[in-house]
Amino acid sequence: MRIYKYTGLAFVCCLIYLFAYLAINNVQSEGTSLKTCALITMPLFIWMVYQRITAMSEKARARESDEVIFMRMMEQIHHYEEMERVAGGVRLMKGILECREVAQAIRHPESEDASLTLSRLAYIERLLSVLAPGLCRRMSEGERQRWMQIMNEPAPGEDTAGECHTETPVSQSVPGEVRG
Incomplete structure (x- = not known):
């Protein structure tokens, strides 16, 4: 992708140089005329067109990344469904x-x-x-x-048989109740 981008930039620079050269030669030979004004504005026009095309291609690339994000989401959903199946x-x-x-x-x-x-x-x-x-x-x-x-390993408070040894069995303790 970079090769296309830099090749396009080199082509645009060559066009800008060509039209600038023609504009300078035209000014020297003919002076100010409509043709000279058009040749002088062409490099700016070419640069603006290049910028517009670059911006549009970046938007197209953003759409591609949206598709990639969507595919990742679908992959996560499939992974989630697989975990539920397991x-x-x-x-x-x-x-x-x-x-x-x-x-x-x-x-x-x-x-x-x-x-x-x-x-x-x-x-x-x-x-x-x-x-x-x-x-x-x-x-x-x-x-x-x-x-x-x-x-x-046994959990804290359990012996090797998995029996719980606490001071007060959980089934007998009630939150907020004071024993005395």
């Missing part, structure tokens, strides 16, 4: 909304029952567990091994 029909958007709801419940614990928050977290965990193998395939071997090691 997740067994689990809705990814629902997972995102659940994350927002959990964040709001954490900010304002009195607004939601703890069991509802835990069920939201369980949904998110199931969704991510289903998506993890597909994501692991794209990781390097070292990252994948670290990931699998972390996933096989």
Whole structure:
């Protein structure tokens, strides 16, 4: 594309030089006449035409980039649909909304029952567990091994059997309730 642009610019410069040369020769031989005035204004006219053509080609290139953007969007939609298919029909958007709801419940614990928050977290965990193998395939071997090691470790507050050991069972705690 640059070759065409610079070739066109060189051609326009040659035309401008030619008409400037003709204008100077015409002024010396004939003096001021209508023909001389036309020859003097031609380089400016050629330059304006070149600028207009360049601007129109830039707009055409912008339309091409819009098509490229559209194709990328379509590719992302297909990728999203593939991720949903891999997740067994689990809705990814629902997972995102659940994350927002959990964040709001954490900010304002009195607004939601703890069991509802835990069920939201369980949904998110199931969704991510289903998506993890597909994501692991794209990781390097070292990252994948670290990931699998972390996933096989017990969560904080759990023993190796996966049983939760906290001071107060979550099912018995109610936000805002004071025990005494």
